[in-house]
Amino acid sequence: MTGARVTGARGVIGGLGRRARPPRPVPAGAAAIEVRGLRVERGARTVLDGVDLTVRTGEVLALVGPNGAGKSTLLAAVGGDVASTGDVAVDGAPLASWSHAELAMRRAILLQRQAVSFPFTVAQVVAMGRAPWAGTPLEDDDEAAIGEAMRQTDVAGFAGRPYPRLSGGEQARVALARVLAQRTGALLLDEPTAALDLHHQEMVFEVVRERAASGAAVVAVVHDLGLAAAHADRVAVLADGRLAACGPPADVLTAELLSEVYRHDIEVVPHPRTGRPLILPRRPGPD
Amino acid sequence: MLRKDAPARRVRGPVLLAALAVVLVVLCVVAAGLGQVNVPPDQVVGSVLHRIGIDAGPRPAAAQGDSALWIVRFPRVALAVVTGAALGCSGAVMQGVFGNPLAEPAVIGVSWGAAVGAATVIVFGLTVLGDWTIVAAAFATGLVTTLVVYAVSRSAGRTEVVTLLLTGIAVNAVASALLGLLMFAAGNDALRAITSWNLGSLAGARWSSVATVAPLAAAGIAVALACARRLDLLSLGERTARHLGVHVERLRFTAIVVIALLTSSAVAFAGVISFVGLVVPHLVRMVAGPAHRTLVPASALGGAIVLVAADLVARTAIAYQELPLGVLTALLGGPFFFWLLRRARHGSGGWA
Numbered sequence: 001m002t003g004a005r006v007t008g009a010r011g012v013i014g015g016l017g018r019r020a021r022p023p024r025p026v027p028a029g030a031a032a033i034e035v036r037g038l039r040v041e042r043g044a045r046t047v048l049d050g051v052d053l054t055v056r057t058g059e060v061l062a063l064v065g066p067n068g069a070g071k072s073t074l075l076a077a078v079g080g081d082v083a084s085t086g087d088v089a090v091d092g093a094p095l096a097s098w099s100h101a102e103l104a105m106r107r108a109i110l111l112q113r114q115a116v117s118f119p120f121t122v123a124q125v126v127a128m129g130r131a132p133w134a135g136t137p138l139e140d141d142d143e144a145a146i147g148e149a150m151r152q153t154d155v156a157g158f159a160g161r162p163y164p165r166l167s168g169g170e171q172a173r174v175a176l177a178r179v180l181a182q183r184t185g186a187l188l189l190d191e192p193t194a195a196l197d198l199h200h201q202e203m204v205f206e207v208v209r210e211r212a213a214s215g216a217a218v219v220a221v222v223h224d225l226g227l228a229a230a231h232a233d234r235v236a237v238l239a240d241g242r243l244a245a246c247g248p249p250a251d252v253l254t255a256e257l258l259s260e261v262y263r264h265d266i267e268v269v270p271h272p273r274t275g276r277p278l279i280l281p282r283r284p285g286p287d
Numbered sequence: 288m289l290r291k292d293a294p295a296r297r298v299r300g301p302v303l304l305a306a307l308a309v310v311l312v313v314l315c316v317v318a319a320g321l322g323q324v325n326v327p328p329d330q331v332v333g334s335v336l337h338r339i340g341i342d343a344g345p346r347p348a349a350a351q352g353d354s355a356l357w358i359v360r361f362p363r364v365a366l367a368v369v370t371g372a373a374l375g376c377s378g379a380v381m382q383g384v385f386g387n388p389l390a391e392p393a394v395i396g397v398s399w400g401a402a403v404g405a406a407t408v409i410v411f412g413l414t415v416l417g418d419w420t421i422v423a424a425a426f427a428t429g430l431v432t433t434l435v436v437y438a439v440s441r442s443a444g445r446t447e448v449v450t451l452l453l454t455g456i457a458v459n460a461v462a463s464a465l466l467g468l469l470m471f472a473a474g475n476d477a478l479r480a481i482t483s484w485n486l487g488s489l490a491g492a493r494w495s496s497v498a499t500v501a502p503l504a505a506a507g508i509a510v511a512l513a514c515a516r517r518l519d520l521l522s523l524g525e526r527t528a529r530h531l532g533v534h535v536e537r538l539r540f541t542a543i544v545v546i547a548l549l550t551s552s553a554v555a556f557a558g559v560i561s562f563v564g565l566v567v568p569h570l571v572r573m574v575a576g577p578a579h580r581t582l583v584p585a586s587a588l589g590g591a592i593v594l595v596a597a598d599l600v601a602r603t604a605i606a607y608q609e610l611p612l613g614v615l616t617a618l619l620g621g622p623f624f625f626w627l628l629r630r631a632r633h634g635s636g637g638w639a
Contacts, residue, residue: 020532081526104532117386117522118577121297124519131520132532178523182531 020101022136023091023185025215028058030092032186032217033078033107037086040073040241047073048084048241057185060208060218062232062249064225066262069238071221072112075188078219079109091185104132108182110189114175119162122174126150126159129181141183149180152207154200168195176204180211187211189220193227205231225279229253237261253277298574300581307588314592315368318599319360323607326352366492366500367598368591370553371563373504375590377549378564379571379582380511383518384542388572391565396455397550398559399462400432401425405555406469406481422499422555429551430544432458437543487558487613489598496556507549508587514541515579522577560613562620563590569624 026032033055040048048070055061063071077084080095080103088095091106098106108129116125126149130142150156153173158166163174172195179187187208193201201224209231212218222228228235229249236246239261245252258266258279265282320326326334326347333344334356347353377392384390392398404424407413413420440454470481483490517538520528525535553560567589568582575581594612597619601610 079526079530081529099532100529100534101532104530107530109527109530111524111527114527115524117524118388118572120519120522120577124576124578125523128520128523128531131516134516 020099020105020136022138023106026057026091026185028215029056031055031089032057032091033188033219034089035074035078035086036088038074038077038084038088039086040070040077040082040084042073042082046241048077051086051238051241051243053236053243053246055186055217055219057215057217058212059233060205060212060220060231062228062235063219063221063238064223064228064235065238065244070241071238072190074238075109075190075219075221078188079107101132104182104184106184107186107188108179108184110176110179110187110192112190112194114171114178116163119164121160121162122155122166122177123150123159125163125174126155126177126181129178132182132184138183145181145183149177152180152203152210153177154203169197169200172196173200173204180207185215186217187219189218191221191223193222193224201227225253225258229277229279230274249277253279297576300575300578300585303571303575303581303585304588307585307592311368311588311592311595314595314599315364318367318595319356319364321599321603322355322360324349324352324355326356331356362494362497363489363492363598364595365494365497366489366556367595369497369501369504370489370557370560371590371592371594372587373500373507373549373553373590374560374563374594375567375586375588376504376508376511376583377546377553378590379568379579379586380514380518380542380549381546381564382568383521383579383582384539384546386522386524388569392546392550396432396436396458396462397429397547398554398561399459399466401429401551401554402485402559403432403462403465403469404428405484406466406473409477409480409484410469410473412477422496425555426551429554430547432462433543433547437540483611484558485613486611487560487616488601488609488611489557490602490609491556500552500556503548503552507545507552508583510541510545511549511583512580514538514545515583518542518579518583519577558613560594561617562624563593563616566620566624567593 031054033053035051035053038048038051039046051074053074063074065071073082076082078088078090078095090098090103095103123146126146127142129149130139130145133139133142147156150159153176155170155173155177158170163171166174172192176189176192179189189208192204192208196204205227208218208220212233220232222232232249234247235249235252237244237252237257244261245257253268255266255268258268266279267282268277268279270276271278316328316331320328320331326349330345330347330352334347334353336343337346338357347356349355374392381390381392382388402425404427405421407428408421408424413424416423436454436458440450466481466485470478473481517528517533520531520533521535521538523531529535550564568586571582571585571589575585593616597616598612601612601615604610
């Protein structure tokens, strides 16, 4: 019976061509996304060069670095949006071996500033995240996935409002809800907390941590180094298109490295209670 | 003025579609009865019932009533329905593909490309396919124009919307120039034919024209409906749509062929009729929201209603005279669209 349902998988989204292969469960710690020797050029400029990065299921990886370091380009390359050389593998197979529909079942991507060109309601926008599963057995989870995503991002209260009329922070949460509703094994989030207030920033990372705990691999571009230090399992620091460091926050987020990468005098002190690093620009004292 | 935090107040899709269908049927019955020979609605219904073998209702009482209905009125109303549906639907699809509520089929050059084909046939008196030569030429040049615009505006496997729209404008300029040249070269009869075709009219409607256009329009609308959910996703932007599994280039190509098909099939017999593809989807979006599964069929029904009503006015407003249909729709639609523009800019957002 299940098999009969799956034959329809290409129906709504996949269009012509072979049937989409649904993802299979992956053991914790398996490589969800693997990048080897990635190089991206835009015109004459090399935006990324020699980047190696593995994101495993069950972890939250924060991608940090100064403006123009190539963070968004790295996500775009993993998402298949820009031409790149080197190897990118998703769910154990090269990016090019998957169809659009198959990729959509494996990874969800949140871009910076999600515009919507017509006044779709919040509920409609979140429901769009379910599109990859149309015609598959997982279509039955649509309502549950949409409801859960809207609760987790605190947008259920304005589900009926048109998206273009929301504030920037509200739009950001709705866009995140759409990504969460997609229920994929990997999440690539470009500045999910940029437009959010402190409460919602923490809420987003709680949700993201929860996802990772239940087996998802999460990559989040973050500008707030404090958030990265507090919530990420590993931090990757990009500088000038190269990976400057990658590892647990306490090892990577050091005063020397950050001062060099950000070209600013930065001090790192342990949090008095948790011991997690607190990162601050060194400012002149009161005297 | 709507409150900022007000939820969108929208009519549910099936309700709107049912209402539009009822309005369309009633309007068709009324429109078919009005003209130089008036036939009351019950007699119109009776005539149809008798024709399909149901012996119910009164037959037309007027002399020549039945033949006026079946030879003149019904094909004209039917062509209005098909043409209007094609125009409304192609407008909805085009706006969806370009993510811009201001896009319209004429912008990418279909209408005027088709006009060049038809005018060429008229001026040079080509009759390769008999009566159908004009139609076939309009189809061919409309489609070719669209594909040329599409091919030219693509670079590195992507289509920039701005480039596409600008290319459309350039192509339209060339098409207008060619049309002007043809009119300059044309004799008096040909000039009159081109002019009436350019102004838009359903006066030449016959069953044979309906039979040619209806399957094409139906096919176009069916494909548009099949694309509805993907068009929704496209409003999130090309990248996000692709991330959600949409093959964006393929969708765009399918949509452009559908737009060309629908617009050419509308333009082939009725000439250039502006504004229907622009304002009807707009109104539907205001009433029922932007989801294409409702928008596409509702725009088709709405376009049919607008065109049947406009044609009724065009042929009955002045006794024994016909107003050019395209001129009428533009006269009514132009100011209306300006009003919409101002209102929407202040109100509902979504003018990305």
